[in-house]
Amino acid sequence: MDRADADARIRSLIEPFNKAQVAITDDTTFAGDLEFDSLTVMDFVAAIEDEFDIIISMNQQAEIETFGQLVDAVVTLRG
Numbered sequence: 001m002d003r004a005d006a007d008a009r010i011r012s013l014i015e016p017f018n019k020a021q022v023a024i025t026d027d028t029t030f031a032g033d034l035e036f037d038s039l040t041v042m043d044f045v046a047a048i049e050d051e052f053d054i055i056i057s058m059n060q061q062a063e064i065e066t067f068g069q070l071v072d073a074v075v076t077l078r079g
Contacts, residue, residue: 001078006052007071013047014067026068052078 011024017040018024022033030036036044045056048070054077056064064070 001075003071003075006074006078009051010048010067010071010074013051014044017044024067026066026071028067029065030067030070031065048074054078 014024014034017036018034020035022028028034030041030044041061045061049055052074054074056073056077060073064073
C-alpha cells in the first residue's frame, strides 16, 4: 500500500469525526486541531483498524499526534 492510498482512505474515515470541519494536513493534530477526546480517539482508531485490518497498539496510539504520523503508521503496519 502506498502512502497516497492510505492518506485518501483515512481522510474519508476522518470526515464523520471532524465536527469542526478542520482542513486536514499532515500536521493536523488530533487533540489540538480536531479536539478529539479519548472516546472519539477510540472510535476513530477502531474505524482505522477495521478499514485496514490492522491493530494499533496503545503504545503506538500514544506516539501518534498528527494526521501525517497516522498515515505513516498505517503504511508501516500494512507492510
